[in-house]
Amino acid sequence: xxxxxxxxxxxxxxxxxxxxxxxxxxxxxxxxxxxxxxxxxxxxxxxxxxxxxxxxxxxxxxxxxxxxxxxxxxxxxxxxxxxxxxxxxxxxxxxxxxxxxxxxxxxxxxxxxxxxxxxxxxxxxxxxxxxxxxxxxxxxxxxxxxxxxxxxxxxxxxxxxxxxxxxxxxxxxxxxxxxxxxxxxxxxxxxxxxxxxxxxxxxxxxxxxxxxxxxxxx
Numbered sequence: 001x002x003x004x005x006x007x008x009x010x011x012x013x014x015x016x017x018x019x020x021x022x023x024x025x026x027x028x029x030x031x032x033x034x035x036x037x038x039x040x041x042x043x044x045x046x047x048x049x050x051x052x053x054x055x056x057x058x059x060x061x062x063x064x065x066x067x068x069x070x071x072x073x074x075x076x077x078x079x080x081x082x083x084x085x086x087x088x089x090x091x092x093x094x095x096x097x098x099x100x101x102x103x104x105x106x107x108x109x110x111x112x113x114x115x116x117x118x119x120x121x122x123x124x125x126x127x128x129x130x131x132x133x134x135x136x137x138x139x140x141x142x143x144x145x146x147x148x149x150x151x152x153x154x155x156x157x158x159x160x161x162x163x164x165x166x167x168x169x170x171x172x173x174x175x176x177x178x179x180x181x182x183x184x185x186x187x188x189x190x191x192x193x194x195x196x197x198x199x200x201x202x203x204x205x206x207x208x209x210x211x212x213x214x215x216x217x218x
Contacts (some may be wrong), residue, residue, distance in 0.1 A: 033202040038189065039212055040203070042101045045162035048155050048190045048198065051092070052171045052182040052208070053109075053117040055085035067140050070133070073112040081113050086120055088185045088206045093121030095209035099216065104163030107154065109133045109170060117185075118168040129154075132169035135176060144176060151177040155190045155198045 014214040033041060041047065060079040064070055072078045081089070096103065108118040110128040118126040130141050131150040138144040151173050174188065175181040178200065182188050185206040188196040204212075 026204040027144070032159055032200070033189075034214070035208075035212065038202040039099050039101065042189065043099070043165055045102050045104075045164055045165045046159060046191065047201070048157070048159065048167060048192060049150050049164055049187050050155065050167045050169065050174055050178075050182070050185065050190065051117065051121075051187045052174065052184055053081070053111070053113045053168060054089040054092075054120070055082050055086070056080060056113055056184060057082040057085075062134075063135060070111045070137055071115075073116075078112060081120075085113075085117070087186065089117045089120035092123070092185065092187070092206050092209045093123055095213045096121070096123060098213045099209075102163045103166055104159050106166045106168070107132065108168040109173075111170070114168045114170070118166070120156065121168075123166060126168075132167055134170045134172050135172040145181070147173060148177040153196070156192045156194075156196050158192045158194055 007028060032036050042049070056079050058079070058147045062070070062078050064078075073080060103123045104120055106126050107129050108114045108126050108132060109132045111134060115126060115128060123188065131147070131154050133141060134146060135144050135147060138147050141147055151169070154167060155178065157165070171181055171184070178188075178190070180188050180200055180203070182203065183205065186203060187209070188203045189201050191201050192198045
């Protein structure tokens with residue numbers, strides 16, 4: 001028997017097996033929207049926009065020793081937003097309002113940096129939820145896969161009344177739950193399918209949000 005053919009079949013079977021174990025809901029099976037086309041869709045409502053918290057001060061570190069430490073706004077205990085991150089969060093919120101994108105619920109991980117990002121965006125009342133809490137504290141909430149499952153359930157939930165739901169959380173949750181990894185401050189847009197599934201449709205960096213406002217004004 002041909003040695004190369006046998007090995008090729010073996011590796012194809014291995015890849016198929018690994019792909020089927022614990023794989024999250026497919027993040028993308030439709031055309032990706034960008035720029036004005038994406039904004040036009042968001043204006044009609046019906047999307048979930050997942051923001052990774054704004055830029056942080058990476059000279060700081062998380063020191064989680066007990067439950068609840070993640071909510072601390074003390075920079076000696078938990079990494080916080082940088083000055084750039086605070087400016088960026090305000091700018092993104094300004095852009096969302098200027099672009100007339102309707103926002104309903106606003107959910108945030110209970111970390112100070114995520115709650116601060118959501119509040120600085122100033123799009124409405126902020127609800128905290130551990131459904132999208134940082135995977136680094138997953139042991140307190142049933143493990144990484146349990147958090148990913150709850151995050152996917154949130155992303156699969158249709159927003160109410162022609163609005164969009166904003167979720168502010170962490171890069172590791174997005175990557176584990178959706179296979180899409182946002183940069184700090186980036187928003188990734190998902191369309192819920194109403195059957196426990198969702199589709200990735202686009203992404204916007206903080207600079208792109210602001211640029212879209214500039215283009216609208218010119």
